Amino acid sequence: MNITGLAELRAKAHEALRLRANERPVDGYEYHALVCGGTGCVSSGCKSVKSALVDEIRKQGLEAKVRVIETGCLGPCNLGPMITVYPDGIFYEKVTAGDVESVVTEHLREGRPVNRLLHRCPDTGRVLARLPEIPFFNRQKRIVLRNCGIIDPLSIEEYIGRDGYTALARVLNGMTREQVVEEIKKSGLRGRGGAGFPTGLKWQFTLQAEDEPKYVVCNGDEGDPGAFMDRSVLEGDPHSVLEGMAIGGYAVGASKGYAYIRAEYPLAIKNFGAAIKSAREMGLLGTDILDSGFSFDVEIRVGAGAFVCGEETALLHSIAGKRGEPRPRPPFPAQCGLFDKPTVINNVETWANIAPIILRGGDWYAGIGTEKSKGTKVFALAGKIVNTGLVEVPLGTTLREVVYDIGGGMKNGKSLKAIQSGGPSGGAIPAEYIDTPIDYEALAALDSIMGSGGMIVLDEDSCMVDVARFFMDFVQDESCGKCTPCRIGTRRMLEILTRLTQGRATKEDVELLIELANVVKKTALCGLGQTAGNPVLSTTRHYRHEYDRHAVEKQCPTGVCPMRIGPAQAKK
Numbered sequence: 392m393n394i395t396g397l398a399e400l401r402a403k404a405h406e407a408l409r410l411r412a413n414e415r416p417v418d419g420y421e422y423h424a425l426v427c428g429g430t431g432c433v434s435s436g437c438k439s440v441k442s443a444l445v446d447e448i449r450k451q452g453l454e455a456k457v458r459v460i461e462t463g464c465l466g467p468c469n470l471g472p473m474i475t476v477y478p479d480g481i482f483y484e485k486v487t488a489g490d491v492e493s494v495v496t497e498h499l500r501e502g503r504p505v506n507r508l509l510h511r512c513p514d515t516g517r518v519l520a521r522l523p524e525i526p527f528f529n530r531q532k533r534i535v536l537r538n539c540g541i542i543d544p545l546s547i548e549e550y551i552g553r554d555g556y557t558a559l560a561r562v563l564n565g566m567t568r569e570q571v572v573e574e575i576k577k578s579g580l581r582g583r584g585g586a587g588f589p590t591g592l593k594w595q596f597t598l599q600a601e602d603e604p605k606y607v608v609c610n611g612d613e614g615d616p617g618a619f620m621d622r623s624v625l626e627g628d629p630h631s632v633l634e635g636m637a638i639g640g641y642a643v644g645a646s647k648g649y650a651y652i653r654a655e656y657p658l659a660i661k662n663f664g665a666a667i668k669s670a671r672e673m674g675l676l677g678t679d680i681l682d683s684g685f686s687f688d689v690e691i692r693v694g695a696g697a698f699v700c701g702e703e704t705a706l707l708h709s710i711a712g713k714r715g716e717p718r719p720r721p722p723f724p725a726q727c728g729l730f731d732k733p734t735v736i737n738n739v740e741t742w743a744n745i746a747p748i749i750l751r752g753g754d755w756y757a758g759i760g761t762e763k764s765k766g767t768k769v770f771a772l773a774g775k776i777v778n779t780g781l782v783e784v785p786l787g788t789t790l791r792e793v794v795y796d797i798g799g800g801m802k803n804g805k806s807l808k809a810i811q812s813g814g815p816s817g818g819a820i821p822a823e824y825i826d827t828p829i830d831y832e833a834l835a836a837l838d839s840i841m842g843s844g845g846m847i848v849l850d851e852d853s854c855m856v857d858v859a860r861f862f863m864d865f866v867q868d869e870s871c872g873k874c875t876p877c878r879i880g881t882r883r884m885l886e887i888l889t890r891l892t893q894g895r896a897t898k899e900d901v902e903l904l905i906e907l908a909n910v911v912k913k914t915a916l917c918g919l920g921q922t923a924g925n926p927v928l929s930t931t932r933h934y935r936h937e938y939d940r941h942a943v944e945k946q947c948p949t950g951v952c953p954m955r956i957g958p959a960q961a962k963k
């Protein structure tokens with residue numbers, strides 16, 4: 392395909408998508424019924440809802456009037472299974488196969504939305520029928536998730552109809568490599584995999600590296616407990632990642648890319664694999680893309696599910712067929728990466744940001760966010776809040792807006808105790824900091840990190856010692872054992888935390904725990920060990936009284952911990 396071919400296809404596909412933009416239909420359909428098919432909705436039964444919908448439409452002879460589309464994750468996972476009907480974006484939640492007949496009869500045949508399945512404002516009970524009326528959606532700014540829940544991820548035409556591959560075409564036919572790198576630098580985009588390193592700068596280092604060939608890698612390992620942003624993007628909009636990788640390949644001078652996706656993500660692997668296949672068939676991957684002379688192809692590597700394999704040097708070893716163990720840096724992958732060649736490795740979300748930056752310009756992107764943290768960030772909201780799921784907000788949005796305005800506040804009238812951000816590498820942010828704007832620096836100042844975007848909301852019933860023990864259990868289990876501080880240090884820390892939760896530890900143990908956390912932080916080889924103590928350091932800083940209650944009074948203030956011995960026995 393050449394550029395003209397792409398433009399023609401885009402115009403045609405755009406027409407087919409007009410209904411979903413609430414414009415007059417031109418493809419003969421009166422309705423598009425979108426069923427969310429993300430992994431969360433699959434587990435709540437969306438497959439049976441979809442097949443009931445297709446059957447009922449056929450039974451009522453409405454196939455020419457209604458098109459059913461299965462999308463990737465729309466976001467509010469606790470409301471699934473969901474159906475959104477366009478035009479208008481009428482949103483049905485918690486739909487069962489038994490509800491489908493009324494949707495088809497009343498809405499799709501007679502034009503009257505089914506009131507009982509519509510979303511209601513939790514405070515007032517007022518019906519919020521359309522997607523844009525619902526606070527969960529209208530408080531977000533969706534760049535990375537621009538197509539998730541709106542297009543069929545298996546249709547490259549639908550992606551192209553939403554301006555997909557237009558950024559690649561622009562880059563290949565009008566920009567030098569240096570100009571592309573400059574645009575990404577201008578955007579201020581920082582890597583979304585956790586460390587927040589400036590993406591443009593990383594690309595520049597690889598572009599300037601002299602060795603050949605060069606590689607592009609997508610980190611889709613996503614091992615943080617509670618995080619599923621990358622999975623949802625790979626499932627719901629795989630072409631956005633693929634297009635970003637192709638642009639990155641052009642910018643640094645690579646003609647081969649690898650996407651490392653963990654084996655526990657079968658739907659992501661399937662949809663990403665299908666995207667590679669259809670992009671190849673259309674000539675958007677492979678040799679001489681869009682008659683530009685640039686060749687680029689991508690392969691998937693399935694990861695075996697070790698958290699440490701998300702660490703970039705371990706991941707590159709794993710792709711090369713070696714044990715997924717980290718190595719010291721420098722040299723950084725930009726100089727010596729995959730097969731010891733210059734390599735750009737970026738996170739899924741980072742790659743999904745690239746095409747919009749090229750299309751709308753680095754200045755546009757840099758206009759969103761805070762002084763040092765630009766653009767938007769996708770968060771996986773979990774824990775004791777009303778709305779759980781995926782949200783994308785501009786950086787600088789406060790924790791309060793995410794937890795209360797979008798997340799709908801605390802469940803069961805409980806009070807907020809803390810927000811654990813950044814997963815096992817992060818920390819617990821106490822409720823009093825709820826008005827903190829979310830960006831890399833502000834969270835670090837509170838002893839936490841943004842990490843890859845996991846956000847677990849804890850209520851008054853959570854025990855912070857138990858939370859620290861949970862994360863320490865995870866990291867000591869996942870430690871690859873290559874370096875002593877991490878291998879032994881995480882185990883000793885877990886033992887102390889376990890003793891604390893059982894009423895068998897002393898105040899001195901708490902001091903030792905803090906000392907160990909600091910030592911492992913300073914001496915471990917890779918980021919896993921270097922951040923393993925963070926949940927301990929943040930909880931001992933902000934909730935020291937809870938540790939003391941466990942250590943001195945042998946009591947768990949929230950009653951979560953299985954105290955084996957009480958104060959009386961402890962004195963003996």
Ligand SMILES: Cc1cc2nc3c(=O)[nH]c(=O)nc-3n(C[C@H](O)[C@H](O)[C@H](O)COP(=O)(O)O)c2cc1C
Nearest residue numbers: 582583584610612613701702703737738741918919
């Ligand atoms: C233990 C550990 C696990 C990691 N897991 C991931 C992961 O699952 N996905 C990811 O993108 N980055 C992960 N990272 C960060 C990567 O090493 C690397 O910084 C990132 O892929 C770079 O991409 P970015 O600049 O786009 O963020 C992990 C780091 C460590 C130390």
Ligand code: SF4
Nearest residue numbers: 872873874877917920
């Ligand atoms: S810090 Fe832990 S995970 Fe990293 S290399 Fe050392 S032992 Fe392995």
